[in-house]
Amino acid sequence: MTTVTDTMEHVDGHHDHHDHHADHKMTGIKRWLLTTNHKDIGTLYLWFSFIMLLTGGAMAMVIRAELFQPGLQIVEPDFFNQMTTVHGLIMVFGAIMPAFTGLANWMIPMMIGAPDMALPRLNNWSFWILPFAFGILLASLFMEGGGPNFGWTFYAPLSTTYSNGSTAFFVFAVHIMGISSIMGAINIIVTIMNMRAPGMTYMKMPLFVWTFFITAYLLIAVMPVLAGTVTMVLTDTYFGTSFFDAAGGGDPVLFQHIFWFFGHPEVYIMILPAFGIVSTTIPAFCRKPLFGYSSMVYATASIAFLSFIVWAHHMFTTGMPLAGELFFMYCTMLIAVPTGVKVFNWVATMWRGAISFETPMLFSIAFVILFTIGGFSGLMLAMTPVDFQYHDTYFVVAHFHYVLVTGSLFSIFAAVYYWLPKWTGHMYDEKLGKLHFWCSMISVNVLFFPMHFLGLAGMPRRIPDYALQFADFNKWVSIGGFAFGLSQLIFLALVIKCIRAGKQAEAKSWEGAEGLEWTVASPAPYHTFATPPKVD
Amino acid sequence: MSEQQQPQIKKSVAKLCMTVVAMFAFGFALVPLYDVFCEVTGLNGKTATEATTYQADGIDESRTITVQFISRTAKNAAWQFEPEMNSIQVHPGEMKFVKFYAKNNTGANAVAQAVPSVSPGQAANYFQKIECFCFNQQPLQANEDIWMPLQFYVDPDLPEDMTELTLSYTLYDITATIGS
Numbered sequence: 001m002t003t004v005t006d007t008m009e010h011v012d013g014h015h016d017h018h019d020h021h022a023d024h025k026m027t028g029i030k031r032w033l034l035t036t037n038h039k040d041i042g043t044l045y046l047w048f049s050f051i052m053l054l055t056g057g058a059m060a061m062v063i064r065a066e067l068f069q070p071g072l073q074i075v076e077p078d079f080f081n082q083m084t085t086v087h088g089l090i091m092v093f094g095a096i097m098p099a100f101t102g103l104a105n106w107m108i109p110m111m112i113g114a115p116d117m118a119l120p121r122l123n124n125w126s127f128w129i130l131p132f133a134f135g136i137l138l139a140s141l142f143m144e145g146g147g148p149n150f151g152w153t154f155y156a157p158l159s160t161t162y163s164n165g166s167t168a169f170f171v172f173a174v175h176i177m178g179i180s181s182i183m184g185a186i187n188i189i190v191t192i193m194n195m196r197a198p199g200m201t202y203m204k205m206p207l208f209v210w211t212f213f214i215t216a217y218l219l220i221a222v223m224p225v226l227a228g229t230v231t232m233v234l235t236d237t238y239f240g241t242s243f244f245d246a247a248g249g250g251d252p253v254l255f256q257h258i259f260w261f262f263g264h265p266e267v268y269i270m271i272l273p274a275f276g277i278v279s280t281t282i283p284a285f286c287r288k289p290l291f292g293y294s295s296m297v298y299a300t301a302s303i304a305f306l307s308f309i310v311w312a313h314h315m316f317t318t319g320m321p322l323a324g325e326l327f328f329m330y331c332t333m334l335i336a337v338p339t340g341v342k343v344f345n346w347v348a349t350m351w352r353g354a355i356s357f358e359t360p361m362l363f364s365i366a367f368v369i370l371f372t373i374g375g376f377s378g379l380m381l382a383m384t385p386v387d388f389q390y391h392d393t394y395f396v397v398a399h400f401h402y403v404l405v406t407g408s409l410f411s412i413f414a415a416v417y418y419w420l421p422k423w424t425g426h427m428y429d430e431k432l433g434k435l436h437f438w439c440s441m442i443s444v445n446v447l448f449f450p451m452h453f454l455g456l457a458g459m460p461r462r463i464p465d466y467a468l469q470f471a472d473f474n475k476w477v478s479i480g481g482f483a484f485g486l487s488q489l490i491f492l493a494l495v496i497k498c499i500r501a502g503k504q505a506e507a508k509s510w511e512g513a514e515g516l517e518w519t520v521a522s523p524a525p526y527h528t529f530a531t532p533p534k535v536d
Numbered sequence: 537m538s539e540q541q542q543p544q545i546k547k548s549v550a551k552l553c554m555t556v557v558a559m560f561a562f563g564f565a566l567v568p569l570y571d572v573f574c575e576v577t578g579l580n581g582k583t584a585t586e587a588t589t590y591q592a593d594g595i596d597e598s599r600t601i602t603v604q605f606i607s608r609t610a611k612n613a614a615w616q617f618e619p620e621m622n623s624i625q626v627h628p629g630e631m632k633f634v635k636f637y638a639k640n641n642t643g644a645n646a647v648a649q650a651v652p653s654v655s656p657g658q659a660a661n662y663f664q665k666i667e668c669f670c671f672n673q674q675p676l677q678a679n680e681d682i683w684m685p686l687q688f689y690v691d692p693d694l695p696e697d698m699t700e701l702t703l704s705y706t707l708y709d710i711t712a713t714i715g716s
Contacts, residue, residue, distance in 0.1 A: 118545050161611075182556055190548045194541050224556050228563025240713055243567060246651045247610065247708030249585075254570050258563060321579055321658055 025526060033128070036120030037526060038105045043423070044127050045102025046416070050492070052094030052134065053409075057485050059087040064481035066464055067474050078164075080464035081149035082141060088152030089170075092270070093177045094134050096404065099412045100273040101126075101184045104212045107419065108188065110517040110524065111206050113197025113533045118190040126183035133176035140169035151462060153263070156244035156255040160236040171234040178227045185219035188212055197516070199535035203297070206515055207290060210297050211276030214304045218265045218272070221308075226262040229255070253318050260311035268307045271403060272300055274371075274411035275342055278364045280515075281418050282346050285361035286353025287512035292345040299338035299345075306335045316387045325384040332382040336375065343372055358510070359433030363414035366441055367407060374402030377452065392462075395455025401448045413440075413491070420495070421509035425523030426502030432494045439487035446480030581657035587671060588664050595629040596692045599699075603690070606704040607636065613709035614642045616681075617650075628692040631666070638674060638707065639681035646711040647675045650684075655702045662691035663701060670705065673714075 025031055025040075035041060062083045066074045075083070105123065109116055117123050141147035145165040150158035159167055192213045196205070205213075233255075235241040242248025244255040275296075283290045290296065312320060312328045320328075346368050355361070377399040381390055390396060413436075420428050450473040455461075459470045466474065505522040516535075520528045574582050603626055605619035616639040626632050640646050650670040654660040665671075669684035676682060690701070 118541075119549070186549060186552045186556075189552060190545055193548050194544045220552055220555050221559055224560035225563040225566075228560050232564075232567075242713075246706065247649055247710050248713060251570070251582075254567065257570060258566050261563075261566065319581070319655075319657055321577075324579070 034124070036116070036124050038109050038117045038120070038123065039423075039524065039526065041117075041123050041127050042102045042104075042106030045098045045105060048127070048130060049095050049097075049099035049102060052090050052098070053488065055138070056087050056090035056095055057488065059083045059090070060481060061485055063087065064478040067466070068478040069475065070466055070468055070471050072465055075464070077464045078146060078149055081151075081462065082147045084462050085148045085151055086137065086141060089137060089148070089174075090134065091404070092152065092266075093174070093181075094130075096270050096408050096412070097181060098130060100212075100215070100270075100408075101181075103273070103277070103412070103415050103419075104184075104188050106423065107517060108191060108209055108212060109195070110520065110528055111209050111515055112192065112195065112200055113516050113529045113535065114191060114195035115527060115529050115532075117187050118195055119187045122183050123187050126180045126187065129176050130180050133173045133180065136169050136176070137173040140166045140173075143169075153259060154230075154233060155259070156233060156236065156252050159233050160244060163237055167233060167237045171230045174230045175227055178223045178230075181219050182223050185216035185223070188216040189220070192216075197529070197532040197535050203294065204535060206276075207279040207293065207296050207300075208273075208276040211272045211279075211300055214300050215269050215272045218269050218304055218307065222262045222265040222269075225258065226266075229258045229262060232258070253315075256315050256318060257312070260314045261308075263314065264311040265304075265307040267403075268303055270408050271371075272303065274367065274408045275300060277411040277415045277418075278346060278367050279342075281360045281364045281414050282349050282368075284418070284510050284512040284514065285358060285364070286350050286355050288349055288353045289514075290345070291348035291351075292341070295341055296345055299341040302338040303335060306331060306338075310335065313382055313387075316384050317391050329382055329384045333379060336379055339375055343368060343375075354512075356511075358417075359428075359430065359437055360414045360418040362434065362437045362441075363410045363417065366437070367410045367414065370402055370406030370410070370444075374399055374407055377402065390455060392460055393455035394451045394459045394461055397461050398448050398451035398455060401451070405448065406444055410440075413437075416495070418510070419517075420498050421505035422517060422522050422524055424499050424502070425505050426498050427505050427509065428494055428498040428502060432490060432497070436487060436490040436494060439490060440484060443480050443483035443487055447477055447484050448480070450476050450480075579657055579660075581653040581655055581660045583652050583654055583660050583663055583665060585671065587666055587668065590631065590666060590689065591664075593629075594692075595627050597627050599628055601626050601628060601690050601694070601698070602700045603632075604700065604702045605634065605636075606702060608704070608706050610706055610708045613648060613707055615639065615646075615648055615707055615709065616641055617648075617705070617707045620683075626690055628690050628694055631687065631689045634686045634688075635683045636669060636686060636705070637681065637683055638676070640676035640678060642709065642711075643678050644711075645675070645677050646709055647673050647714055648707050649673050649710045650705045650707045653704045653706075655704065656698065659694065659698055659701050662694040663703065664689050664691055673710065 025037070026034060032040065032044060062075060063080065066072070066080055105117065137147070143166070148154070148159070148166045148170040149164055154170065159170070192205070192209060232241070232243040236243050236245055242250040244250045244252050246252065279290055279296060310328055310332045312324060313332045316325055377395065381387055381396065381399055417428065417433055454470055454473050454477070457470065459466055507521050508518040509522055516533060517524070519533065573579070602623055604623040605621065607617045607619055609615050609617050616637070618637055620635045620637065624632055624634060638648065652668070652670045654663050665686065665688045667685055667687040669686065674682065674684065
């Protein structure tokens with residue numbers, strides 16, 4: 001504790017120094033290794049998450065290539081299991097979460113009129129431990145015995161008694177990811193609580209800031225529980241404890257309770273910031289203020305609260321008593337109410353707006369429609385009686401990819417397109433952006449929609465082979481998958497092109513854009529709001 | 537960052553760090569909490585881990601309950617393990633005695649532990665064991681066999697809709713765990 005705050009004062013001294021030479025920064029690799037600038041760290045987070053997206057995506061390509069036709073063709077079943085496991089871990093902890101942290105780093109200080117994050121050195125550290133975490137995780141794939149193969153949910157006893165020896169690497173990787181997320185979350189909360197510009201009351205904060213504020217609290221509450229869970233798995237595997245081992249008096253079902261106590265709020269950690277993003281972009285391109293701002297804030301808070309009391313809906317088939325099943329079913333369905341409030345508010349914002357369809361808006365509209373589809377399949381899964389049929393089938397896979405890919409990932413694309421002019425000072429190539437959107441939009445639905453049918457027909461998830469009647473749909477799904485994977489290269493090309501050159505962006509790059517970040521020049525100067533702006 | 541903000545930032549960071557530590561501890565606290573919760577509510581099919589004494593007042597001969605026995609060995613246990621009968625008819629309150637056969641086929645001295653589970657789970661609190669081999673570890677020499685006792689009765693308060701109970705035992709070879 002003391003060390004953190006001590007170094008902070010030290011950094012503070014440097015800041016005063018910086019203010020005299022507005023754009024002074026180190027050169028070369030040192031700039032990135034030693035940076036405490038929130039914009040640099042945001043950029044690092046975003047690039048890291050994009051690299052992870054491509055890495056996890058490559059693993060998805062292996063999975064879809066194997067499932068292209070029935071039978072075993074390309075990989076061994078054990079390696080297939082490693083691919084599904086590491087794909088899940090990388091996409092959740094390596095792609096989606098760091099991308100949101102990156103956006104938070106870039107935008108929150110600029111949106112609340114602060115010169116930087118409150119704890120700049122901690123910020124540097126929380127980013128730079130991430131590559132090591134994923135280095136450990138990925139390295140285990142190349143070791144004797146292979147990487148983790150027990151699913152990203154690492155259910156005991158798969159990860160303990162039946163582990164292939166990769167558990168220790170997995171556990172330490174997750175520990176480091178957890179520490180990184182916790183430090184990032186502390187930084188976000190402290191910044192928002194203490195560094196808002198004079199006049200910016202809580203209820204005047206942009207909704208983007210609100211959703212990150214609430215998400216950071218969720219992270220603080222559940223990441224330590226995840227750290228505890230993996231620690232228990234570690235000691236069960238290597239130190240002879242019996243938290244989850246029935247032989248020693250433990251209980252494997254307990255694992256699922258503790259894991260999902262983390263796991264369900266984690267789901268909202270990955271979607272609440274997405275709500276914040278589209279609540280920023282939709283008003284901008286409708287040229288209307290957001291409909292029902294305060295109801296959005298309360299809805300976000302209600303979802304965060306409810307996320308703590310619904311975890312066992314992941315466990316309906318573990319033999320819960322009827323009363324428990326009913327409790328978790330109704331609580332889960334209750335979440336549809338605040339989520340519905342949000343969807344209606346976005347639609348109401350668009351109602352009679354002067355809408356234009358630039359790429360960020362296209363991704364935002366796709367988000368609203370496709371996320372709602374994912375929400376509805378979630379409601380179906382919440383119903384206990386039918387969950388017994390859907391449990392662990394491709395219907396579940398379809399559901400969480402609709403909320404995570406067309407939900408979270410699409411919102412991140414919307415955010416990147418929306419703020420690219422502010423970050424780079426150039427307008428991106430709108431034609432290329434629209435091409436990226438339509439390729440993604442079509443292929444993602446070819447990829448994930450047939451999975452609903454596969455699941456309803458009974459195809460189990462995490463299996464490298466399948467019965468012949470599933471062959472046609474799987475072929476479509478694989479083709480959609482390859483197309484979606486390739487479409488992301490358009491995005492990479494577009495971003496590189498935009499960084500290098502393009503039409504000079506104005507300070508306020510979009511006609512309907514609102515907020516403090518549009519009052520500074522494009523590209524945003526290295527240091528912004530050294531003197532806080534006044535907010536009425 | 538202005539000077540006035542510093543103490544506030546320190547305070548917020550301290551509070552949040554405390555929350556993190558508290559939530560880490562809470563994760564571990566869930567372990568005993570879960571056991572207590574299961575014990576109180578009788579969820580999860582867990583039966584008592586210690587012997588009880590016979591407390592029922594009389595035998596309810598109007599009802600007959602079928603108790604089925606399932607025995608299985610965990611994946612790593614090279615033991616033979618089976619009940620002397622697959623099921624038994626009991627009246628609530630009536631005491632019954634059943635033997636289970638176990639043989640150590642591992643070729644070495646070994647210790648096993650049987651872990652019981654009752655299905656449906658809500659019946660676990662009504663399944664009373666006066667004596668059970670599951671209360672103790674079973675050390676057997678190589679190729680030694682043993683008949684192990686189970687003495688139980690079903691509590692007459694068992695809900696009316698339950699007519700069939702299943703008692704399942706899983707036998708684990710815990711030699712390695714004890715040795716370490």
